[in-house]
Amino acid sequence: MPQNAGNAGSSYKFSQTNLFSHLPDEILAQPRFLLWREILDPPSKPRKVPYYANGSPRFGTLDTEVDLGKLVSFKEAISVFESSDIYRGIGFAVCGEGIGAFDIDECLDLVTGELMPDHAGYETVQRLAEDGAYIEISPSGTGLRILGPTEMRDPYSRDKVEYWAEKRFVTLTGALYKNSKGWKPLTERRKALKFFDISRDTGADAKSEHLVTPKTIRELESALGSINPDNRELWIRIGMALRSLEHRGWHLWSIWSAGSEKFNLEDAKRVWDSFRPETIDFRAVFKEAQDNWGWENPRSKSKLDNRLSDSETDKDAGPAVQFIELSETPKPIEYTLDGFVPNALSVFAAPWGIGKTSNILPLALVVAGILKSEGITAELRRKVVWVSEDPAQVERILISLMRGSVDRFSTLREWFHLAQAAPRSYRALRSFLEGVCERFEYPDSKGYLVKPLVVFDTLSANFELINENDNAEVKTIVSHLKYAGAPPVWVIGHTPKAMVRADVDDMTFRGAGAWEADANATFFLFHDEAINKRVLAIRKSRFSPVYNEIHFGTGGHDEIIDVPWDGNPQLVKYVHGVAEIGSREDRQEARQELREQEREERQEQREADRLQEILTLVRESTAAGELLSRRGVFERIGGRRTDTFRRINALVETGQLKVVEPPPGVVDHRVREVVLPAEVDGTATLERARIQAPSGPETQG
Numbered sequence: 001m002p003q004n005a006g007n008a009g010s011s012y013k014f015s016q017t018n019l020f021s022h023l024p025d026e027i028l029a030q031p032r033f034l035l036w037r038e039i040l041d042p043p044s045k046p047r048k049v050p051y052y053a054n055g056s057p058r059f060g061t062l063d064t065e066v067d068l069g070k071l072v073s074f075k076e077a078i079s080v081f082e083s084s085d086i087y088r089g090i091g092f093a094v095c096g097e098g099i100g101a102f103d104i105d106e107c108l109d110l111v112t113g114e115l116m117p118d119h120a121g122y123e124t125v126q127r128l129a130e131d132g133a134y135i136e137i138s139p140s141g142t143g144l145r146i147l148g149p150t151e152m153r154d155p156y157s158r159d160k161v162e163y164w165a166e167k168r169f170v171t172l173t174g175a176l177y178k179n180s181k182g183w184k185p186l187t188e189r190r191k192a193l194k195f196f197d198i199s200r201d202t203g204a205d206a207k208s209e210h211l212v213t214p215k216t217i218r219e220l221e222s223a224l225g226s227i228n229p230d231n232r233e234l235w236i237r238i239g240m241a242l243r244s245l246e247h248r249g250w251h252l253w254s255i256w257s258a259g260s261e262k263f264n265l266e267d268a269k270r271v272w273d274s275f276r277p278e279t280i281d282f283r284a285v286f287k288e289a290q291d292n293w294g295w296e297n298p299r300s301k302s303k304l305d306n307r308l309s310d311s312e313t314d315k316d317a318g319p320a321v322q323f324i325e326l327s328e329t330p331k332p333i334e335y336t337l338d339g340f341v342p343n344a345l346s347v348f349a350a351p352w353g354i355g356k357t358s359n360i361l362p363l364a365l366v367v368a369g370i371l372k373s374e375g376i377t378a379e380l381r382r383k384v385v386w387v388s389e390d391p392a393q394v395e396r397i398l399i400s401l402m403r404g405s406v407d408r409f410s411t412l413r414e415w416f417h418l419a420q421a422a423p424r425s426y427r428a429l430r431s432f433l434e435g436v437c438e439r440f441e442y443p444d445s446k447g448y449l450v451k452p453l454v455v456f457d458t459l460s461a462n463f464e465l466i467n468e469n470d471n472a473e474v475k476t477i478v479s480h481l482k483y484a485g486a487p488p489v490w491v492i493g494h495t496p497k498a499m500v501r502a503d504v505d506d507m508t509f510r511g512a513g514a515w516e517a518d519a520n521a522t523f524f525l526f527h528d529e530a531i532n533k534r535v536l537a538i539r540k541s542r543f544s545p546v547y548n549e550i551h552f553g554t555g556g557h558d559e560i561i562d563v564p565w566d567g568n569p570q571l572v573k574y575v576h577g578v579a580e581i582g583s584r585e586d587r588q589e590a591r592q593e594l595r596e597q598e599r600e601e602r603q604e605q606r607e608a609d610r611l612q613e614i615l616t617l618v619r620e621s622t623a624a625g626e627l628l629s630r631r632g633v634f635e636r637i638g639g640r641r642t643d644t645f646r647r648i649n650a651l652v653e654t655g656q657l658k659v660v661e662p663p664p665g666v667v668d669h670r671v672r673e674v675v676l677p678a679e680v681d682g683t684a685t686l687e688r689a690r691i692q693a694p695s696g697p698e699t700q701g
Contacts, residue, residue, distance in 0.1 A: 016078050018174030019090075023074075024134050024183040027092060027099070027147060032068075033077035034058060035087040036171055038139075038425075038466070047231045048139075050091055050169045053080045059232055061267045062167045063095040089139065089171055092147070096166035100150030100186045102128070103170065105143045105160040110435040111419070115144075120159035124189050134182035137175040140428050144177055145170055148186040156193055157237065158279040163190050167236070167274075193279075220252055220282060223289035229260040234288070236271065241284035243275040249282065292427075336367050336453050336488045338377045339546025340538065343451075343488045344520035345481050348536070349495045349509045354525055356492050357457055359534050359552045359577035361386070361397050364490070366579075367453050368415040370408065371401065375581040376550065381415075382488070383440040383452040389421040389461035400556045400574030421461035429463065430480040437487050451487040459493035459511075468511035478518040491515070495524065503528075504537035516540060530591035534577060537584070551582035611647050613637060615656055619677045622685065627674045630659070648675060662686050 020028070035051045050058040052070040061067065072080075077090040094101050104121035108114065115125055125144060129135060133148045147170070156163035163186075164170075220242075229235050235257060242249030250272055257263050289295035334343035341363075350356045365371040369381040388394045395418070402408050417440070424432060433454060440452035456462040463477050481489050494510045507524040509515045516522045521541040528535045534552040538545055556575035563570045617636055621628050628636070634644040651657040660674045660682040676682055 016082070016174075018176065019078075019172055020074075020174075022134070022136065022174050022176045022180045023172065024147065024181050026149070026183050027134075028074050030092070030097075030099070031073045032071045032093045032095060032097075033074050034071055034091050034093060034169060035077060035081055036089060036091045036169070037086060038088050038464070047233075048091075048171060049231075050093075051087065053077055058169070059262050061264075061270065062093075068093075068095060089173065091169045091171045093169045094164055094166060096153055098149055098151070100148065100152070100163065100165035100190070101168070101170045102146040102186065102189070103138070103143065103162040103164070104146070105138075105162070106140075106431070107144055107160070108137070108142045110142060110432050111439060121161040124161065124193070127192075128184065128186070128189055129178040131184045132179050132182045133184040133186065134179050135177040136173055137177050139171055139173055140425065141422050142428060142431075145172075146186065148182075148184050150186045150190065152187050152190045154190075154276060154278070155240075156190065156279050157240070158193075161193070163193070167271075168233075216282075217248065217252070220285055223285050223295050224252060224256040226289050226293040226295040227256070227285075228293075229257050230262060232262075235260075237280070238285060238288065239272060240275050240277045241280050241282050241288075243272070243277045244281040333543050334380065336378060336380075336382065336490075337363060338379055340376075340550070341490075341523075342520050342541070342543055343380075344542075345478065345486075345489050345491070345518075346521040346523065347491045347493060347509060347515050347519045348523045348525060349493045349507065350525035351495050354527060355534060355552075355575075355577065356525060357388070357390075357393055358397050358575055359525060359536065359579070360455075360457075360490070360492060361394065362401060362577050362579055363536075363550070364453065364455055365401065365412075365416065368412075370412055370415060373579045375547075376579055380444070380448075380450050382450055383415050383417065383442070384455065385417045385419060385436050385440060385452055386455045386457065387419045387421050387462055388457045391418055391420055394418055394457075396572075396574055397576050400576040403557060403574070421457070423460075423464045424462065425464045426477050426480040429477065430483060433481070433483075433486060433489070437485075441487070453488050453490065455490040455492065457492045459491055459515075462491075465511075471512045471514045474512035474514040475518060478514060482518075482520075491519075504535075504539055507539070528587055528591075530594045531582075531587055533582075535582065535587065547581050547583065549582045549584060549587075550579050551586075552577035552579055554578065607647075610637075610639070610643075611651060614644070614647055615651060615677075618657060618675050622677055622680060627676070627685070629673055630675055633675055658682065660686070 033053075035053065036048050037051060039047045039049050052058055053072040053076055054070065056070075058067070058070070071093055074090075081087050081090055092101075102121070102124060104119070104125060107116055107119040107121050107125065109116055115122060121144075125135065125146070128146050128148075133146055135144055135146050137143070138145050150165050153165040155165070224238070227234070227238065229238075238256070239253050242253045245252070253272065254265075254268060257268055286295075335341060336343055336346075348356070348360060362371055362373070363376070364384045364386060366373055366376055367378045367382050368384045369378070386394060398412065398416075402412060436454055437451055441449055444450050460468070465473050465477070467473060481491070493515065495507050496510050503526065504524045507526065509522065516539075519540075521543075522539045523536055524539055525534060525536045527533075531551065536550040536552070538548050554575060555578045556573065559572050559574065560569045561572050614633060614637060617633060618628060630645055630648050633648060634641050637644055648657060648659075652659055655678050658676055658678050660676055661672065662674055674682075674686065676685060
């Protein structure tokens with residue numbers, strides 16, 4: 001495993017400390033630094049756009065005195081980066097001054113992080129690593145960048161291996177792969193790369209492919225029409241590809257280039273004259289247009305068969321149309337959780353702190369056949385890949401769920417796979433899903449190919465989004481999660497903070513509405529105080545679910561763990577959700593019962609308060625030598641007369657008050673009773689106090 005590499009695709013986090021600690025001093029000493037941003041420009045892959053430290057984009061004629069004068073020192077670039085939140089990192093300009101860079105794309109395994117032996121750049125990386133050259137992991141997490149001194153300025157670009165020594169910039173991460181501070185020449189490894197002979201046969205129809213006819217030119221015009229010329233890096237690569245066509249290539253390139261607002265004719269002529277293509281030809285234009293811009297190659301028979309028209313001159317034919325053969329036989333719905341979660345893109349959202357992972361993770365284990373929950377089933381057992389921003393939390397929940405079962409943990413390792421989250425671009429995301437499918441899909445006993453379930457926990461930790469509220473960006477991500485043949489995907493996100501106490505009908509996904517609009521099903525997790533449980537409710541689906549809610553209780557245990565760093569034991573709490581099928585009707589019934597219970601409790605509390613009020617009044621009046629009858633109490637307390645007399649009787653029955661009939665001659669003859677605290681001597685009290693007769697006739701309570 002490479003130094004500090006972790007898994008391929010690991011989260012790219014720019015680190016000033018790592019850069020300063022790992023970059024060769026020869027690089028740090030150069031005043032050739034700039035900054036960069038990543039711009040999403042569908043359907044192409046995200047563009048890494050360089051910016052000078054003064055905030056203006058770097059384009060136009062490069063490596064000139066004006067251009068180099070705008071580049072800054074490492075310290076200045078870091079200062080600008082730290083004072084602004086619009087840049088993703090800093091970069092280094094290679095500008096023909098004896099420093100070069102290899103860019104090895106997609107050479108690290110998406111799952112293991114190991115260098116892939118079948119990659120075209122494998123030997124280059126291995127040799128330079130052995131030599132002691134500085135190698136770091138690129139922002140994507142799947143590529144490598146190699147910097148060093150060089151005497152060779154000729155560029156190279158083939159099979160995801162590129163070499164540049166001028167008119168370029170490279171992003172810097174500080175994510176060391178090999179050889180901190182390494183500074184070894186790149187010249188010999190550049191010379192060792194074989195030049196691509198465009199005249200040699202590369203297949204059965206290679207000769208016909210190389211023959212440039214008027215039809216080829218028309219096809220190149222069509223392919224170029226699908227490509228955006230604004231990205232200078234891409235613009236140069238396309239120019240190098242067309243340079244092999246000489247004057248016809250210049251005609252194609254200059255017309256295509258003029259479609260950009262950045263186009264400068266003099267700059268284009270100078271750059272064109274500098275091209276010395278040895279490893280690329282015009283066919284790279286077709287590949288770029290097909291792979292990244294949705295262009296359909298008219299020479300592909302499979303796509304010709306799907307066209308409504310096979311006319312070569314019909315430029316407005318549009319995308320290929322695929323007709324679906326209608327069937328009168330009903331087709332079954334494939335689920336991840338039977339009757340509840342489909343085999344498709346499903347999004348889950350919840351407020352902060354509600355327990356998204358601890359409650360949704362047990363459902364994924366049902367999918368993996370590890371857990372059983374009454375009524376919640378998964379007929380198709382799937383291997384689960386859980387991509388977490390906090391793997392330690394996932395491990396704690398698994399320990400809580402698997403407690404005391406070594407055999408279950410052994411099975412868990414086979415069917416459940418945990419990976420570190422990384423903010424991937426949509427292209428890297430699709431590659432990741434394809435790699436996961438290739439590794440974890442399997443045929444069941446009936447020969448049905450079962451794809452794995454992939455869970456992204458959480459959205460913000462797994463997807464590169466410049467603006468989470470941008471529907472165009474989100475739609476691009478969603479389209480790559482739903483490509484034909486994609487595995488089922490669960491995306492876990494958040495609701496807006498204001499929705500902490502909302503029910504499912506009032507909840508929305510935080511960010512762009514495309515998450516809810518374009519997903520096959522949306523679910524919301526919230527706490528229902530009426531049943532004191534977490535509820536996972538389905539909000540939208542493109543099928544008819546068998547049930548609409550899952551309710552979660554809480555399980556777990558405490559465990560004493562030995563701490564290696566100080567030898568003292570530590571108490572660790574393990575908590576997980578316990579799932580059961582529920583319904584909104586159950587919750588409504590429970591809510592009604594709760595309301596009735598609360599109403600009864602309020603009534604009881606009001607009654608207790610009035611009883612205490614009467615008891616306090618009688619005690620205080622008696623202590624002050626003022627004795628009250630039941631009517632006297634009513635006149636002081638107020639309210640309904642019958643309620644007051646009933647409460648006095650209740651206090652008498654519980655032994656807290658007593659009603660005493662005064663002896664003849666002791667009090668006014670109209671006072672037939674006196675209410676006293678139960679603890680006082682009635683006779684003695686009557687002898688000490690003079691009862692004030694009420695103004696009207698007294699009646700018996």
